[in-house]
Amino acid sequence: MYKFYCRSYQRILQAASYFMPWRKPVLLEGKNSLARLPGFIKSKNVTTLLIVTDKGIASLGLMDALLSGLEKENLSFFVYDGTVPNPTIDNVEEALRMYQDNHCEAIIAFGGGSPMDCAKAVGARIARPRKSIMQMKGVFHVRKSLPPFFAIPTTAGTGSEATLASVISNPQTHEKFQIDDTSLIPRYAVLDPLLTVGLPGNITATTGMDALAHAVEAYIGNSNTRETKMLSRKAVNLIFQNIEKAYAQGNDLEARENMLKASHYAGLAFTQAYVGYVHAIAHALGGTYGIPHGLAVATVLPHVLEFYGKSVHRRLAELADVSGIGSPTDSSGQKAAQFIETIKRLNKTMGIPEGFSVINPQDIPLMAKRAYAEANPFYPVPRILSKQELEMLFSIVRIQ
Known part of the structure; x- marks a missing residue:
């Protein structure tokens, strides 16, 4: 009986998916495509950004060219590099405070799946300020547009720059859970292979x-x-x-x-x-x-x-x-x-x-x-x- 329920639920969800607002991110791709991003961001009338990454990425200098490009375009930015490998609720709340305290208007996720997941969850909290992360756990509990979101993967694996999922950890219960919503699909993504050349x-x-x-x-x-x-x-x-x-x-x-x-x-x-x-x-x-x-x-x-x-x-x-x-x-x-x-x-x-x-x-x-x-x-x-x-x-x- 439970299997019948599962299959019925899945068939209903599949039927409903034809009416969901799926989108594919606008891509900047190819060698040195990252260099085109600052000008592209400026064309979107954004002036202040939050960059979500991790300490490993920051220490490797992979963001140096991006940060220089943002400065040349007179764009202000603030870097949150506290993301851990399985990003936590605390990571999300810390990055959210940085976004709010500095009156940011957009988010850049720079790194592998962990910074992507953290940044998406930050965007969800901005879109739904009265909902906690745990209240958005599961399927379609956001349903509001995120701030302009730019995804820059530095690994070839998660595909997070194209997905509706954010996976967050609750360190108190040792539980990992997903937030799934079409609004979490990034609007823009950069696929620059040069960012992955130095990967171990x-x-x-x-x-x-x-x-x-x-x-x-x-x-x-x-x-x-x-x-x-x-x-x-x-x-x-x-x-x-x-x-x-x-x-x-x-x-x-x-x-x-x-x-x-x-x-x-x-x-x-x-x-x-x-x-x-x-x-x-x-x-x-x-x-x-x-x-x-x-x-x-x-x-x-x-x-x-x-x-x-x-x-x-x-x-x-x-x-x-x-x-x-x-x-x-x-x-x-x-x-x-x-x-x-x-x-x-x-x-x-x-x-x-x-x-x-x-x-x-x-x-x-x-x-x-x-x-x-x-x-x-x-x-x-x-x-x-x-x-x-x-x-x-x-x-x-x-x-x-």
Whole structure:
């Protein structure tokens, strides 16, 4: 009966999605596209900005050119660099105070998924000043326009510059939760591959596999459209062709640019077609143990795909065909198995573990409960899992 409820909820949401105000961000893309942003911002009649980033980005000097460009355009800016890897409610409130105290008019999110998530949540608080972050948890509780929002990804993974999601952590309860609303989709984004050239190999690997998980989960779910399927296929193909090169040869600009495109395509796909249990489990692991999101997703992905079994064979076989994996004479089950093995091989090549020894068996029931609550009834997963099955998956991911 509960599965019937979940599927009914998902069908209603899918039908309603055709009437939602989806949009794609206006893009500045290509080598040195960041240099065009200050003038573009000025053309929007913005004078004072809040830049949300983290200390790692700030210390690397990646923002120096942007800050110089803003100064040349006589634009005032204030930098919040306190974002932590799993951004917290406190991060959001601190950045919000900086925005308000300095009478800012727009937001720049500069960095990976964490600054993006934090900045989106700040925008949500500005749009809904009488609502707390916890009151906006879930689906469509913002429903008001954010200030002008400029997203500048420095990793090729989250696709946050194209999505409606902001993931925030509650450090008191060790819970990660999502705020999902079409108003959180950034209006403008910069895809400059030069910003990703200096990424360490491990971050290139885990963020790239996060993008792969976005594309795969969107494709195997039940809320696809013709466009999201096309975007997922393009993303998967680009990632398989470029991720190892970007990992091993970090200065390969073509590979970096292709990974940025793949991440963006995957973001566009999953913001309409959604994700699934891979992300629900990864969020629970991140909230409980502070495991970086991309690492958790990359590790969990092949285990969940195997656990789904026959329910995903046909669609994984289609992705295998697009990626040149397997033989035309292979069955869908064989192609799906080879697709999963390719993911495992990539993980091993790039130093991503098969599981996590930090997982405490006593934590598994609570993490399974949280993953279950996040996924159901919202995520249109190919197969609805019980709490007991999710506990089994957490046990599989645990390294003895």
